[in-house]
Amino acid sequence: MARVSDNELYQLAEQVGRLLKAKSMMLATAESCTGGWTAERITAVPGSSAWFDRGFVTYTNQSKQDMLGVSAVVLEQFGAVSEETVLEMAAGALKNSRAQASLSISGIAGPGGGTPKKPVGMVCIGWCIEGMAPVSTTCRLSGDREEIRSRAVASALRGLIELLS
Numbered sequence: 286m287a288r289v290s291d292n293e294l295y296q297l298a299e300q301v302g303r304l305l306k307a308k309s310m311m312l313a314t315a316e317s318c319t320g321g322w323t324a325e326r327i328t329a330v331p332g333s334s335a336w337f338d339r340g341f342v343t344y345t346n347q348s349k350q351d352m353l354g355v356s357a358v359v360l361e362q363f364g365a366v367s368e369e370t371v372l373e374m375a376a377g378a379l380k381n382s383r384a385q386a387s388l389s390i391s392g393i394a395g396p397g398g399g400t401p402k403k404p405v406g407m408v409c410i411g412w413c414i415e416g417m418a419p420v421s422t423t424c425r426l427s428g429d430r431e432e433i434r435s436r437a438v439a440s441a442l443r444g445l446i447e448l449l450s
Contacts, residue, residue, distance in 0.1 A: 288428070288435035294326040297442035301327070304449040305336040305386060310415075312445075313384035314340040315353055315374040317365065317391040318408065323438045338384040343374065353377025366391050366403050368421040371411030375419055385415040386449070388441045392426075394433045408437045412448055420448070 305312055314323045324340030327333050341352050346365055349355040355373040363369040374389035392408030399405035406428070411421040422444065426436045 288432045289439040291326070291329075294435065294438055294442070295329055297439060297446065298326045298330050298333075301442055301445055301449070302330050302333055302336050304446060308385075308449065310386050310449075311336055311338040311382070311384040313338050313378040313382035313387045315371075315378040315387060315389040316340065316342050317344055317349070317374075317389075318394045319390050319392075319434050319437050319441075320344065322434060323388065323390065323441055326438060326442075338382045341374075341378055341381070349374060349377075353381065364403065366393055366407060366409055368409050368411065368423060371409045372413075372419050372421050375411035375413035375421075379413050379415065386445065387411075387413045388445050389413075390437050390441050392424075392433070392437055394430045394437075396430060406433050408433065408440070410437070410441045410444060412441075412444055414448055417448075420444075 321342045343349040346360045354377040371389040375387045378387035389411040395405035406426045408424045413419040426433045
């Protein structure tokens with residue numbers, strides 16, 4: 286399997302931009318295992334400053350707490366890779382930005398770090414849109430580290446497109 290191409294990610298980011306712009310909304314991202322890849326693909330789109338406010342790269346639990354206000358209790362009880370954590374990450378990205386929409390990603394991209402309960406390829410994604418209940422999902426992605434990360438970015442963007450459509 287190959288990673289999701291930069292071109293496909295660009296097209297998804299463009300589509301997100303069109304939807305946000307049509308609704309006069311801004312986006313903030315909160316990323317862990319993808320290390321800012323979503324924000325990078327978004328800012329590759331000319332004019333994205335009209336609809337992208339900021340991206341948070343919160344790789345450690347401490348940074349999730351400091352920058353996004355993720356609860357230490359949630360991190361301890363559920364772990365960084367959990368729907369509970371990505372919901373708090375998405376809410377924190379909204380709260381700490383000027384955006385009206387956010388997405389968050391936390392996962393285990395490998396090659397190590399997996400456990401029987403949370404294997405390599407497990408990625409949790411959250412979305413928060415002002416005025417709507419936040420939502421999340423857990424994906425089981427296959428491939429090497431780069432493939433898992435690119436698929437996580439694509440899944441987060443596709444989910445946002447669905448919510449905005």
